[in-house]
Amino acid sequence: MTWSEMQPLLSQACWDTLYMVGWSTLIAIVGGLPLGVLLVLTDKGGLLQNTVLNKVIGQIVNVARSMPFIILMVALMGFTRWITGTTIGREAAIVPLAIGAIPFFARLVETAVREVDGGLVEAVQAMGGNTWTVVRKVLVPESLPSLISSATTTVVALIGYSAMAGTVGAGGLGDIAIRYGYQRFETGLMWITVAILAVVISVIQFAGDYAARGLHRRGGRSGSAPKLRFLRTETTSVGDTPAAIPAQATEADRAPAAEVTKVP
Amino acid sequence: MITTSGLTKVYRSRGREVTALDGVDLHVREGEVYGVIGQSGAGKSSLIRCVNLLERPTAGTVTVAGQDLTALAGRGPRAGKALREARSRIGMVFQHFNLLSSRTVQDNVELPLEILGVSGKERSRKALELLDLVGLSDKAKAYPAQLSGGQKQRVGIARALAGDPKVLLSDEATSALDPETTRSILQLLRDLNQQLGLTVLLITHEMDVVKSICDSAALMEKGRIIESGTVSELLATPGSELAAALFPVSGDATGDDRTVVDVTFHGESATQPVISQLSRTYNIDISILGAAMDTVAGKQVGRMRIELPGRYEDNVVPIGFLREQGLQIDVQGQEPVLLKEGAK
Structure with a gap:
């Protein structure tokens, strides 16, 4: 197979992957964010404490998360047909991808939101804020760096799942790798898809970490800084220096990290 | 200005009952600085949280500025509209400042005004005015992480004043600060008390706080108020533990x-x-x-x-x-x- 043959195949596959992952991420965030916040609010000692609701949501999330994606895809076929009118193609793949990702993201949101200092919630209540104000002005903005990291993790997981969705004819990079690379022994093509996936995932992870760190830098002390995956050194622990140290010193301490972030 | 009568708070966890407040009667007059002092676990924090009903008292009533807050609270655990409105007229400052790290200093001060539904222009005018009052007008665009402890508490105070409260509750506001900064924050509270006629209820475990700014004081122990009165009354009371400690x-x-x-x-x-x-x-x-x-x-x-x-x-x-x-x-x-x- 020559490059001129591979090229249109690959560009279509890339586009398909991004299309599926993009839409399912969007749906996962729209669905998972409220669900995750609700898990925190309804928990014991939460603002909307409701043990029954909390247990029910928690169980649904657990069941959905414990299901292997390939099984979920098959199990949801009826539902998918009802929504999109078909069970084949990239639109059809979005349905199980999104449904698989919602509980995944919800759990990550739950963890992130739980990290927010209860004192901030109390402060807003003391100002006369209601629960919605607390969610909007405190829980979400204060956990935003962690939420971005969570979304990044979700996107990366979805790229992995989308390769499996290739098996129902959804297209995408995973589909190319299986059908051409594996079944037709086009080893070269397979390695190219693997390389593309690796690059895409690295770029997404990097962008996510960069955004999270950027937000975190100004925030400073709430929670620990999300660590860059590429850095094995513990430079990030410097990010928690007490506020008394001037900003410049903190910047200087971070210089090694800053240099690395400029590499790409 | 603030009156509590028979205020009782019992915490129940796993069948055990802990009485944090045991029939507290407190009377804070308008325009005074009232200090409640006691050791950790004496019930001070529960007391101040019961005043704006962040904690629901198990029994007893709380009246602030002539309004019976316990009656506004209703039965459920969530704060109704009336209670939230009443809270917006009570400022509160915290030991650990509780500033939102994702917002600038000015945006932190604007937060209570956002909750009150004040328009954008008016909000920033008011916030800058308050930051000027606490001596931080040059830090409006800074983030809390860039401030020192004393500066953070000044922002906390500016934020507490945003809703034009008549009453300020101070929950160990100086306990996380060094002695020098503590003095300047106390001086600020004193100035605000005199300039704005603000009634201040503060809880602390530091005698110096009571000594330097309080008009009246109460000593708490095991959920009860052991002694209370104006500081000069207390000093004139033979055998007063508070006077001896002061x-x-x-x-x-x-x-x-x-x-x-x-x-x-x-x-x-x-x-x-x-x-x-x-x-x-x-x-x-x-x-x-x-x-x-x-x-x-x-x-x-x-x-x-x-x-x-x-x-x-x-x-x-x-x-x-x-x-x-x-x-x-x-x-x-x-x-x-x-x-x-x-x-x-």
């Missing part, structure tokens, strides 16, 4: 057959040469074990621990003489039973 004098008797007497001077009596008069009149030798002068609630107060030869029975007459001079006398080792009634 103004400690030390020194032990040098022998068994001695009488140790604490003499407290304030106002007029501070200028009288009572000790030399006592010595001359009764021809006794007086040794001074310890003495201190200080300013409490803006008044000069002196305290002296003296030792008279002989047991208490032998010194009834000289002690009577001291009392006649208008001094407050506490005889160590003698229970001031009768006089303790006056503290109530």
Whole structure:
């Protein structure tokens, strides 16, 4: 197979992957964010404490998360047909991808939101804020760096799942790798898809970490800084220096990290 | 301005009951700075959280500015509209500042105004005005992480004032600060109290806080208020634990057959040469074990621990003489039973 043959195949596959992952991420965030916040609010000692609701949501999330994606895809076929009118193609793949990702993201949101200092919630209540104000002005903005990291993790997981969705004819990079690379022994093509996936995932992870760190830098002390995956050194622990140290010193301490972030 | 009656808070967890507040009656007059002091676990935090109903009292009522908040609260655990409106008129500052790290200083101060639904332009005008009041107008665009502890607390105070409250609750506002910063924050609270006529209820475990800014104080122990009153009343109360803690004098008797007497001077009596008069009149030798002068609630107060030869029975007459001079006398080792009634 020559490059001129591979090229249109690959560009279509890339586009398909991004299309599926993009839409399912969007749906996962729209669905998972409220669900995750609700898990925190309804928990014991939460603002909307409701043990029954909390247990029910928690169980649904657990069941959905414990299901292997390939099984979920098959199990949801009826539902998918009802929504999109078909069970084949990239639109059809979005349905199980999104449904698989919602509980995944919800759990990550739950963890992130739980990290927010209860004192901030109390402060807003003391100002006369209601629960919605607390969610909007405190829980979400204060956990935003962690939420971005969570979304990044979700996107990366979805790229992995989308390769499996290739098996129902959804297209995408995973589909190319299986059908051409594996079944037709086009080893070269397979390695190219693997390389593309690796690059895409690295770029997404990097962008996510960069955004999270950027937000975190100004925030400073709430929670620990999300660590860059590429850095094995513990430079990030410097990010928690007490506020008394001037900003410049903190910047200087971070210089090694800053240099690395400029590499790409 | 703030009145609590029979305030009781019981925490239940895993079948165990912990009584944090046990029938607290508190009365804070308009325009005063009232300090509640006590050790950790005495129930101070529960008390201040019950005042704006962040904690629901198990029993009792809370009235702030003539409004019965416990009646507004309703039955459910969530704060209804009426309670939230009442809360917006009570400012609160916290030990750990509780500033939103994702917002700038100015946006933090604007937050209560956003909740009140004030328009954008008006919000930023008000926020800058308040930051100017607390001396931080140059930090409006900074993030809390870039500020020192004292500056953060100033932002906290500016934020608490955004809703034009009549009452400010201070939950250990200076406990996380160093002594120097503590003084400047207390001075700020005092200034606000005088300039804006703000009523301040503060809880603390530091006697210095009470000494430097409080008009009145209460001592809490095991969920109860043991003593309360204006600081000068407390100092004038024989046997008052709070007065002794506010103004400690030390020194032990040098022998068994001695009488140790604490003499407290304030106002007029501070200028009288009572000790030399006592010595001359009764021809006794007086040794001074310890003495201190200080300013409490803006008044000069002196305290002296003296030792008279002989047991208490032998010194009834000289002690009577001291009392006649208008001094407050506490005889160590003698229970001031009768006089303790006056503290109530």
